[in-house]
Each structure stands twice: as structure tokens, then as C-alpha cells.
Amino acid sequence: MTTKITRRSAIASALALTACSQGAKSQPAVTPPPPLRTLTPFPIGCCVQERWLHEPEYADLLGEQFSQLTAEWEMKMEYILREDGGFKFDRPDSIASFAKARDMALHGHALIWYANENDAFKRLDGRGKPFADAYRNYILAVVGRYRGQARSWDVVNEPIADDGERLRDCLWSRNLGVDDHIALALEHAHEADPNAVLFLNDYHLELKPNKRATFMRLIERLLKRGAPLSGIGTQTHIDYDLPQGAVAEALRDLASFGLPIHLSELDISLGDHYLPALPGDRVKRQVAKYAEVAEAFMALPARQRFAFTIWGLRDDNTWLRGNSGQRPKDQPLLFDEAGKAKATCRALADVFGQRG
Numbered sequence: 004m005t006t007k008i009t010r011r012s013a014i015a016s017a018l019a020l021t022a023c024s025q026g027a028k029s030q031p032a033v034t035p036p037p038p039l040r041t042l043t044p045f046p047i048g049c050c051v052q053e054r055w056l057h058e059p060e061y062a063d064l065l066g067e068q069f070s071q072l073t074a075e076w077e078m079k080m081e082y083i084l085r086e087d088g089g090f091k092f093d094r095p096d097s098i099a100s101f102a103k104a105r106d107m108a109l110h111g112h113a114l115i116w117y118a119n120e121n122d123a124f125k126r127l128d129g130r131g132k133p134f135a136d137a138y139r140n141y142i143l144a145v146v147g148r149y150r151g152q153a154r155s156w157d158v159v160n161e162p163i164a165d166d167g168e169r170l171r172d173c174l175w176s177r178n179l180g181v182d183d184h185i186a187l188a189l190e191h192a193h194e195a196d197p198n199a200v201l202f203l204n205d206y207h208l209e210l211k212p213n214k215r216a217t218f219m220r221l222i223e224r225l226l227k228r229g230a231p232l233s234g235i236g237t238q239t240h241i242d243y244d245l246p247q248g249a250v251a252e253a254l255r256d257l258a259s260f261g262l263p264i265h266l267s268e269l270d271i272s273l274g275d276h277y278l279p280a281l282p283g284d285r286v287k288r289q290v291a292k293y294a295e296v297a298e299a300f301m302a303l304p305a306r307q308r309f310a311f312t313i314w315g316l317r318d319d320n321t322w323l324r325g326n327s328g329q330r331p332k333d334q335p336l337l338f339d340e341a342g343k344a345k346a347t348c349r350a351l352a353d354v355f356g357q358r359g
Contacts, residue, residue: 036356037356040068043355046070048070051075053077056101061316071107073312074095078113080115082094086122109149111146112156113160117161118161129178138175143194146191155199155310162185163214165214167217201231215257233262236267237267238314239270240314254302264303269311289347290350294354297355301354313337316338318339318340
């Protein structure tokens with residue numbers, strides 16, 4: 004049985020564990036909390052790359068702590084669809100098999116993304132029905148392959164432009180329509196697996212209220228036309244200094260539709276130019292922010308808490324250290340490079356333990 008503690012004491016205990024870390028080169032490990040997957044009735048997820056699953060220490064930690072997997076990129080079109088129009092399912096199949104063997108749910112990510120303009124589709128650009136047929140066939144093939152395995156899909160990923168004012172102009176919108184390509188993707192995914200929960204997924208919904216408003220207007224239009232949208236994904240890639248209450252406000256707004264909410268790609272960066280050896284309060288504020296995000300998610304109605312997913316297992320797995328993130332010293336996750344739980348992990352465990 005989990006000991007009941009107050010939110011104030013939960014956050015305070017997590018913060019205390021970071022107090023001696025400011026002069027160290029990495030954050031210290033803490034006394035391991037109970038496995039996160041044991042603390043909540045909803046799945047606790049993690050993104051993976053297939054190659055990491057072959058590392059025994061990684062695989063054991065992943066299976067111990069998490070109850071849902073998202074492929075970081077190997078279930079996207081960029082991996083699955085070959086230039087000649089053929090399909091490549093070896094790594095997605097491996098991820099799905101791992102999830103099944105470890106009694107973990109599988110979340111599909113992502114069917115249609117503006118950034119994945121595959122050559123096989125570019126050759127059909129402007130050709131009307133052949134393009135539309137290929138679009139349907141791709142979605143049917145991918146969702147159908149994992150029917151009964153993937154409980155859910157990010158059907159369209161990041162549909163809103165960075166300025167927050169409009170939907171993205173992309174190969175899909177130009178050929179099938181700005182809203183229509185999204186509605187069609189949802190319809191095709193539902194055709195392939197009527198039981199899967201189908202999501203729109205986007206980022207900076209807590210940082211940019213105008214982007215959130217545009218995203219919500221899109222959802223309203225899709226629901227009005229009867230599109231089978233059945234969930235909302237908010238990525239939640241944030242920094243330690245995101246203003247207090249921003250995540251809670253975004254979640255309240257998104258929850259107004261009554262649909263399940265997936266906090267789908269959480270990491271909390273220590274920011275640009277972070278140097279672990281320098282003193283400062285960034286780690287303390289990061290730990291507090293993890294607790295704040297968990298509290299905001301737990302404030303949702305229980306039926307709308309679909310899953311809570313961390314975007315990476317160990318700090319050395321984070322995208323923020325790569326070319327996309329360009330923060331090579333960042334420590335945004337729950338476990339250090341050695342796989343030891345950090346105060347960020349303890350912060351989540353404390354909140355989930357008292358509220359789960």
C-alpha cells in the first residue's frame with residue numbers, strides 16, 4: 004500500500020534530493036521509488052528506438068518502469084515506406100513484439116506527419132485519385148498490420164503551423180485539402196481498426212495559447228463533420244522555467260471536449276547553455292515542474308487520463324542531445340545515463356503514489 008502524503012511534502016522531498024547536485028557533473032541518483040507502472044490505473048509510457056531494446060539493462064529498466072511504448076520514429080512513414088512504394092516492418096514488428104512480451108501497451112506514432120513527404124507520394128503529387136488511393140492504402144496497411152496490438156494511434160502529427168495561426172501547408176493538404184486530409188486519415192485509420200483510439204497530436208499547446216486555440220478549432224470542425232477523432236495528444240516538450248500553471252490551463256482547455264487526453268511526449272529541458280558543473284536552481288525547478296505536470300494531469304477526470312508518456316528512458320537517450328535538440332549537456336528525463344532514478348522520477352512517483 005502506498006503511503007499517503009500531501010502534495011507539498013511530495014514536492015519538498017523531491018527537491019531536497021537535488022540540493023547537493025548543483026556542483027556535480029550529473030544529477031545524483033536517489034533511493035529508487037516504486038516502479039511507475041505500478042502507481043497508476045492509466046498507462047505510463049516511454050518512447051523507444053528498436054536498437055535500444057537489445058541492451059539487457061535498458062530493456063529490463065524499461066519493462067520494470069513503464070506499461071506503454073511509443074516508437075520514437077520507426078513507426079513513421081520515414082521508416083516504413085520505401086521509395087519504391089514497398090513497406091518495411093522489421094523494426095516496428097520488433098517493438099510491437101517487445102511490448103507484447105513485456106505486457107506493455109503499444110501506441111502508434113505517427114501515420115501522417117507534414118515532415119514525412121515520401122518520394123513514393125511525391126511521384127503522385129497532383130494526380131488526384133491515385134494520390135488519394137495511395138494515402139488510404141498506406142494507412143490501411145500500417146494500422147491493419149497492428150490491429151489488436153496498437154491500442155491507439157497518432158493519426159495526424161503536428162497539424163498546426165509554428166506561428167499558431169493556421170494549419171500547415173504540406174504535400175497532404177495540397178493534394179487532399181487542409182482539413183480533408185486529416186478527416187480522411189482518421190476515417191481510414193478507423194476503417195483499419197475500429198477499436199483503436201485515434202489522436203491528433205501537437206506541441207507547444209501549453210506555451211502558445213494561439214496555437215492551442217487553432218488546434219481546438221480544428222478539433223471542433225472535425226467533430227462537427229463526424230470524423231472519428233477519439234483522443235487529443237499534447238506533447239509537452241517544455242523547459243524548466245515554463246510559467247506556473249501553463250500546463251494545467253492547457254489541459255483544462257483540451258479536456259473541454261470530453262475526449263481522452265494523452266500527455267504524449269513529456270520531457271523537461273534544463274534549457275540552452277546548461278552546464279551541469281555550474282551552481283544554480285535549474286534542477287530544483289525542473290523537479291518541481293515534473294511534479295506540477297503530474298498534478299495537472301491527475302486533475303483531469305479519471306476517464307480522460309489516457310496515458311502519461313515520457314519521451315525517453317535515460318538522459319543519454321534524449322532527442323535534446325541530438326541535432327534536433329542541440330542541447331548536448333541536457334538532463335531532461337527520469338533516469339541518468341547509468342539507469343538510476345533521479346529526483347525527477349521520485350517527484351512523479353510521489354504525486355502518482357498519493358493520487359493514483
